[in-house]
Amino acid sequence: MEGMDFLWLLLVTGANLWGISVVLFLLWAAHYHWSHIELPHGICHPRKLSFLHFLLVVSFGMNHILRKVGLCKQFTILRLMMDASAKPVFRDPKLTIENVYIKGILVRIYQQKAPQIVRRGVVHIHGGAGVVGSIAAYEKVCRHLAKETDSVVFAIEYGLVPENPYPLHFQQCLDVTIHLLEHAGDYGADPARIILCGDSFGGLITTVTCQALVQRKDIPKPRAQILLYTPVQFVKFSLPSYRQNCFIPLLLRRQFVTFGAQYFNRDVLIADVLLEGSYVTEDMKTKYKKWLSADNIPKEFRKRESKVPVPAPRFADIHNIIRILLDTKFSPLFADDDVIRQLPETFILTCEYDILRDDGILYKRRLEENGVRVTWHHLVDGFHAALFFIDNWFFSFPCTKIGMDHVVNFIRGL
Incomplete structure (x- = not known):
């Protein structure tokens, strides 16, 4: 007892x-x-x-x-x-969904069941800072795009860090996209109307992939690219949007650079150096000033009060990371004009309450200065990752539907 x-x-x-x-x-x-x-x-x-x-x-x-x-x-x-949060409860009777492997990479293909016609192709590259995200997490997004645009959507399950170290996922997405451009007809897609689409980190991969593709003369060119709240440079974290929105979810300024440190499997103390910008030499500042100056941001985006962070302590021995961050794989904003002017028609979506807002505005300016046609939509009440919540019964936001409708209309017009 x-x-x-x-x-x-x-x-x-x-x-x-x-x-x-x-x-x-x-x-x-x-x-x-x-x-x-x-x-x-x-x-x-x-x-x-x-x-x-x-x-x-x-x-x-x-x-x-x-x-x-x-x-x-x-x-x-x-x-x-x-x-779990993005997984649809029911199968969609209007869609055919199948998994295939292209170049050893899982690709999920979505298209309407009838009628059997040659459709546009949308290569979707998901976001998640390279450390999270999957085709399962973006299932609702891809279903929505396939139904509303009547396109064949190809969702790429690229490898995540740390299991798949940099730059593997860039190469995986490039290899799959090249295959789809060359063999689009095998999947019911029109090879002349292949569109690349990505959000956040997926938008970065999309940007880099497009820049690589236009330099190839042996493959068809993509019809367009869609960049949703996309980072295009890792040199200046003190642009107005970084200062104004540094404490606004869903992507806080420090969280963003901490993800970057974890992406490279480095101590998070490196985040302090990235935030401060102490690794940027005077020569580098002079070289990139014409593209990174806050004067390139329209005045209406600069007038909101900024939360200027306290300078962080310096931290040395990050030369290898600096070299990578300055490469056009991470800072495609700095690509040569000869590359930029060859890029396809582009749709850019930015959100007012997003640290990456000004990246999109600066890239829009570079594209337009080089004669690239740009369609830009700005969500005045939007936040980072807003479009991820499309068709989500609980976490639904009006700005999500508005932003996605603009993406859908752009695709329909191609």
Whole structure:
């Protein structure tokens, strides 16, 4: 009897400790959440966005704890959460969806069942900072594009960091895209109407891929590129949008460069150097000034108050990372004019409350200066990753539908 009492006491004590731990963890998450974000008056559905950011903080915290005790790997929880939140409940009777392997890479193909006609092709490259995201997470996005534009959508499951180190995913996406340009007809797509589309980091891969493709004379050229809240340079993190939106979810300024440090499997202290910009020499500043000057940003985007971060301590020995960041694979804004002027018609979407807003504006300017036709839409109440939530029954935002409608209309017009 005494043994049973002891076991019962042990069980109750363990349950109480577990409950206290959960409460303390949630209190920490709430404190971290509210002490690290700002929600300006004009942003779309601020309360819903705030709750979404809180869930992200919880997932990062859980992942950190479970990783420390050896129960999961880096980014496991966030990857699972993204996949689960975006997975459609029902099969779509209007679509044919199949998985194929191209150059050893999984590609999911979406197209309407009838009638059997030659359609546009949309090569979709998902975002996620190169560390999260998948074709499963973007299932609703790709279904929506396939149905609303009557296109064949090819979603590429490129490898993520750290399991697949840089620059593997750039090469994977390039190889798959070249194959699709050369063999589009095999999948019911028109080789003369292949469009590349990517958001955030996927937009960066899209930009780099397009720049590589236009320099090839032995393959068909893409018809257009679609760049959604895309980074195009990793030199200047003090543009107006970085300062104005540094504490606005879903992509905080420090979080962005921390992802970058983790992307290269480096200590997060390197993020301090990236934020400060101390690695940028005077020669580099002079070289890139004409493309990175805040004067290139229209005045209406510069008048909102900026939150200027406190300078961080310097950190040396990052020369290899600097070399990579200055390469056009990470800073396609700095590509030669001879490359830029060959690029296809481009759609650019930017969001007012996104640190990457000015990257899109600067790239738009470079394209237009080189005679490239650009369609630009700016979501005045939008935030980073807004279009990811299309057809999401709970996390639905008006700006999501507005932005996606502009993408759909652009594709339909090609």
